Amino acid sequence: MTGVPAADRGWLAFPDGFVWGTATAAYQVEGAADENGRGPSIWDVFCRTPGKVARGETGDVACDHYHRVEADLDLMASLGLPSYRFSVAWPRVLPDGTGAVNQRGIDFYRRLVDGLLERGITPLPTLYHWDLPQALQERGGWANRESAQWFADYATVVAGALGDVVGTFMTLNEPWCVAFLGHATGVLAPGFTDDALALQVVHHLNLAHGLGSAAIRAAAPSAQVSLALNVAQVYPASDDPGDADAARHADGLANRIFLDPILRGAYPADVVADTEPWCDWSFVLPDDLATIGVGVDVLGVNYYTPSRVVGPASAGAASLDDAPAGRWTERAGARPVAWPGTRLAWTVPQPGPFTDMGWRIEPSSFTDLLTRLSRDYPGVPMMVTENGCAFGDGPGADGRVHDNRRIAYLQDHLAAVHAAIAAGADVRGYYLWSFLDNFEWSLGYDKRFGLVHVDYDSLVRTPKDSASWYSDVVRANGLLG
Numbered sequence: 001m002t003g004v005p006a007a008d009r010g011w012l013a014f015p016d017g018f019v020w021g022t023a024t025a026a027y028q029v030e031g032a033a034d035e036n037g038r039g040p041s042i043w044d045v046f047c048r049t050p051g052k053v054a055r056g057e058t059g060d061v062a063c064d065h066y067h068r069v070e071a072d073l074d075l076m077a078s079l080g081l082p083s084y085r086f087s088v089a090w091p092r093v094l095p096d097g098t099g100a101v102n103q104r105g106i107d108f109y110r111r112l113v114d115g116l117l118e119r120g121i122t123p124l125p126t127l128y129h130w131d132l133p134q135a136l137q138e139r140g141g142w143a144n145r146e147s148a149q150w151f152a153d154y155a156t157v158v159a160g161a162l163g164d165v166v167g168t169f170m171t172l173n174e175p176w177c178v179a180f181l182g183h184a185t186g187v188l189a190p191g192f193t194d195d196a197l198a199l200q201v202v203h204h205l206n207l208a209h210g211l212g213s214a215a216i217r218a219a220a221p222s223a224q225v226s227l228a229l230n231v232a233q234v235y236p237a238s239d240d241p242g243d244a245d246a247a248r249h250a251d252g253l254a255n256r257i258f259l260d261p262i263l264r265g266a267y268p269a270d271v272v273a274d275t276e277p278w279c280d281w282s283f284v285l286p287d288d289l290a291t292i293g294v295g296v297d298v299l300g301v302n303y304y305t306p307s308r309v310v311g312p313a314s315a316g317a318a319s320l321d322d323a324p325a326g327r328w329t330e331r332a333g334a335r336p337v338a339w340p341g342t343r344l345a346w347t348v349p350q351p352g353p354f355t356d357m358g359w360r361i362e363p364s365s366f367t368d369l370l371t372r373l374s375r376d377y378p379g380v381p382m383m384v385t386e387n388g389c390a391f392g393d394g395p396g397a398d399g400r401v402h403d404n405r406r407i408a409y410l411q412d413h414l415a416a417v418h419a420a421i422a423a424g425a426d427v428r429g430y431y432l433w434s435f436l437d438n439f440e441w442s443l444g445y446d447k448r449f450g451l452v453h454v455d456y457d458s459l460v461r462t463p464k465d466s467a468s469w470y471s472d473v474v475r476a477n478g479l480l481g
């Protein structure tokens with residue numbers, strides 16, 4: 001780890017066949033929001049709703065990746081990045097969400113996948129990274145049970161078009177964010193604030209994973225199926241039993257509410273019991289858990305930062321009725337914040353160091369998370385499908401981007417993944433978020449996660465120092481710990 005004297009540092013070799021890559025998502029990088037038949041998504045609408053996105057920014061242009069895809073893939077190849085996780089924009093493929101297929105949308109992703117393969121880069125597409133067609137939102141969006149079938153029909157189209165050349169499809173990215181940040185705290189599209197609705201959306205997303213997995217397997221029988229969960233590492237803030245119970249509760253709502261139905265075929269009893277005061281779970285129909293419990297071939301794990309929580313008593317929740325609902329940017333704030341979708345657990349401020357997101361940097365919690373998953377869900381291989389950090393470094397006088405804080409973050413987090421593997425966790429790959437600086441949702445363009453800097457006026461790309469550092473790690477399949 002950084003800070004360790006060189007003499008005490010050892011070589012951390014990753015397993016043979018470990019997959020290295022970078023990740024992006026369609027709305028965050030593509031731009032071309034109104035071109036070649038793409039329909040509007042909930043993010044186009046959300047960005048135009050006053051007060052929802054910093055400085056009123058939108059993904060209309062973003063990194064203009066849609067028009068610069070060949071040059072971006074050349075850059076990726078020149079950096080020696082072996083795999084690329086991207087997402088398919090549902091509204092490019094099905095502008096109305098269901099029904100007529102937009103062939104120009106399919107053609108774009110076919111060109112992208114073929115372009116990757118020509119350069120020896122393995123494609124890893126995610127079908128849903130938050131850009132629901134607006135036409136489907138107008139039919140109720142994820143709150144409508146039919147959404148699971150809409151998603152499966154869309155999955156059939158994409159797997160049919162790309163299944164001959166794609167080895168693994170990911171169904172959903174971070175359904176927790178979709179359900180709770182999109183429907184309970186409202187900081188992501190579509191921006192609702194209804195705790196009961198968020199639970200109904202959780203269930204429909206789980207159903208979408210189940211029906212979507214079956215659709216992928218039918219259309220592309222040799223493909224593997226995965227999904228990416230932002231599994232939260234939640235610690236109690238103290239030894240107080242109330243805080244321990246809050247951590248159990250938050251872990252249930254954040255993690256086990258997805259992991260258990262998908263990997264074990266049942267919702268956790270404690271989550272159902274805890275939430276019964278505001279949700280009757282009548283949306284779960286008799287055969288649903290059999291549909292959902294199809295598992296995954298490999299579990300995608302997105303990790304950035306841990307949380308620490310207290311129970312309502314320590315939070316003084318009785319006097320905090322006006323407290324802000326939890327949102328991801330407020331973790332560094334001064335007062336307890338309600339965990340999204342509940343008032344039974346409260347996140348408390350943590351000490352730094354922080355990234356530009358205000359997210360505490362704590363690599364050991366990444367090791368804890370991966371070892372916990374491997375203990376609680378044995379036999380499920382994992383891939384890190386996102387990890388990275390926002391730091392605002394830009395080109396200096398020498399024209400280069402000296403993002404040493406990113407290198408330090410990556411160094412320590414890769415060492416943490418290595419430690420989990422050494423402890424027996426079956427982790428098969430690592431995708432760094434992100435290839436390019438991009439549109440960071442409600443926070444707009446000033447949170448820079450890229451290995452490659454993007455100048456949003458000229459759209460010029462400048463690989464940061466971390467890009468050559470990461471190339472070296474990838475080439476060596478290891479790093480100095």
Ligand code: FCB
Pocket residue numbers: 025028173174177230302386433440441449
């Ligand atoms: C994740 C999202 C990704 C990006 C990173 C920083 O929650 O999946 O799109 O915004 O956070």
